[in-house]
Amino acid sequence: MPTITDVVCPLCGCLCDNISVEVEDNAVKKVSGACAVGRAKLLGHESRIRSPMIKEGGEFRECSYEEAIRRAAEILAAARRPLLYGWSSTVCEAHKVGILLAEVLGGVIDNTASVCHGPTVQAVQGVGLPTCTLGEVKNRADLIIYWGANPVEAHGNHMRRYSYISKGWFRPGGKKDRKLVVVDVRETRTAKMADLFIKVEPNKDYLVLAALRAIVNGFADVIPDEVGGVPKEKLVELAEMMKKAQFGIIFFGMGLTQSRYKHNNIEQAISLVRDLYAFTKFAIMPMRGHYNVTGFNQVCTWQTGFPFAVDFARGYAWYNPGETAANDVLSRKECDAALIVASDPAAHFPAESVKYLAKIPLVVIDPYPNLTTEIADVVIPSAISGIEAEGTAYRMDKVPLRLKKLVDSEFMTDEEILERILDEVLKIKGLR
Template identity: 45%
Template sequence: MTEANNIFNAVPCTFCGCLCDDIIIEVDGNRIVKNTNGCAISKERFIGHAENRCLEPTVSGKTVSLEKAIERAVEIITSSKRLLIYGLSSTENDAQREAYRLAELTGSVVDNTTSVCHGPTILGAQESGEATSSLAEVRHRSDLVIYWGANPAAAHPRHIPHYIRQPGEYIKDPKNDRKIWLIDIRETTTARMVDRFIRIEPRTDLEVIQTLRALIRGHKLDVSQVGGISIADLEEIAIAMKSAKYGTLFFGLGLTQSWGRHRNIDAAIRLIQDLNAHTKWGLLPMRGHYNVSGANKTSTWVTGYPYAVDFARGYPRFSPGEYTAVDMLARGEADALLNIAADPVAHFPRSAVSHLTKIPVINIDPKINMTSQVAEVNIPAAIAGIECDGAATRMDGLPLYLRKVIEPPEGVIPDRDILRMIIKSLEKVMK
């Protein structure tokens, strides 16, 4: 850690899965005054860290002490028969590990936000494996980079400028030696940053991928177009993919959330595997929350499974579609929710949200969010990577150490410590 005159160098940014770790943060007293190198969102995250904060614990809207809030949380947990623990992607690994311990202790379900972002990516990999890539390797070697159903300009603002449109050891001139393409149903801002935009019809991703696979395998197809692209164009794309030296496919929620879900990913993985018979290709999901990769990793080493884990029987079981948060809520199965570092009220579909307004909710978050509005218990938390340290995992699997650059507001503690307090009280009650 380098720290001089309240300037912190090489700070990882805890916004998106890029975890850019070249951020320079300048602190003046108890304020962050400058974020150098960060994208617009990163700047908002660091400089605006004090805005819209939840500063005091509340129970049913009334301010209480932390101990009182924990006490009520423990009451909710012990009187619940089917607790759902959810969130965890915008916090550091230790908090996640405590959440699994709590789930095990209480026989609950624990799910992270993967289920509504790259859950289908994992399901696809369970069908077919996963030939991945890494950001350094892409920078040094990749001469053809394709984004599919991803909009990094909005969601991962430095992905292209910081990692991809950069010279590498074997790509000296990133403008000419490396081609960047975008395939999407919408001409997004990213379309303006790439060398070529290919528009496909909504709900045709799977067909287009399978067509490319067929063409790459040398089959002739007797149709004139697929997904709004002519076969001639698709043939030309297939040839370009086969003749790249090192290709990379970055894919986003445009593939995982759309028509076909995991089948899209399964096909994309097989496409990459097929291409490896000709040349070198890898793929990487554009992970959104900065530590959603970490949530999958910690969940996997602790429970054996990456998300959607149920401890009702005293050991972990995995069943996406059953123990995933949206399904648990939409079925009306969860009778209490412990939400950590996520905002399901803002991000879940209506009937799932409607159920969670009917059950007691414990919400742990640094900020006031929509879930705070419906939660019975709100407990403020320190912001990981700004107000407390920890570890997180970049979208390509690289672990990074997060910094504490400033003290949290008075009385506010990290997620992991809040969870430890809950566990400790529970252990007393359960004895």
């Protein structure tokens, strides 16, 4: 069986690029180097949507790509304020076309960051991001802190490839040369491995971060005996570990971005890292979930000046999360049609937003069936990026990597489908 090496796994923000696959009869038969969920995706264990479909009389009927694309374009061109949402599980080449389509339509475009690391993106705009690459962490870090993140269960290879367990140039002993600290509201499987586990009361991360900043800056005397459920001694112990580290890194997840005070938590965490620069080398990095959620924020920033939640209704890009994010326009019942690409908001958005999404004309582009395809009016299956189509994706440390095409596919790519929809919309609007 031919072996393809240096394959990039198209599942989570780790974008592991050390995978080998064996291909036979145009199918991936064997995968080496991936974690369990990455292996399952590469082996194609999930069921597929086999044909484009249009809903009529409450039932789907199969149709050609041409018919589905024309119907999708008609829906979007007729809308006064369409929402274009998802984008985190497809490649940057599709993002580029999707953002142009949103501009032509005068719609709102947003990606899944608005319900995961949107607060991170906002905080970075406020206070910057003292960060590094995952390669630097692997080769140099001797103190690894996971805050509100559980990589053992959510990013299967993260510790083995890039952090605590990995063997690096200056850390040849792997975890023997590093310390692991976990801060979380419960003792996760990652926390069970930690040298120091700090259990924070839910929604008290901001207080704990502020207390750590005070201690690091020499004001331990003003800190009470307990902050956010954490005894002062433990906070002092962690502050000392941070100051004495040669190279420390805070990886933070949705346990921090989505706990109370959201982007203010991240601003505190980033400011703590900046404070630590007075003592040692430190960095901070978000644990991005979907494999190319970072890529959409990059492409959207190049093209519009803003990373997500961009509204083109005024004829130019307008950005105001809280007003222009996907759930904002759905919960206010503002959008009158939606295009969902590579995402499943019906499974993750609040019930009222999902009820409204089910009422408006809805187009979904996705390789896989999900709750959102169930409520769609037009479903267009696409080739699976990173398996059936190549393209560019950004790792969680903003390093771009090229996804490979491993097998041939009968399905159109996301980029091709979006280009065809854009072409039809331009014709309907008399712009082509």
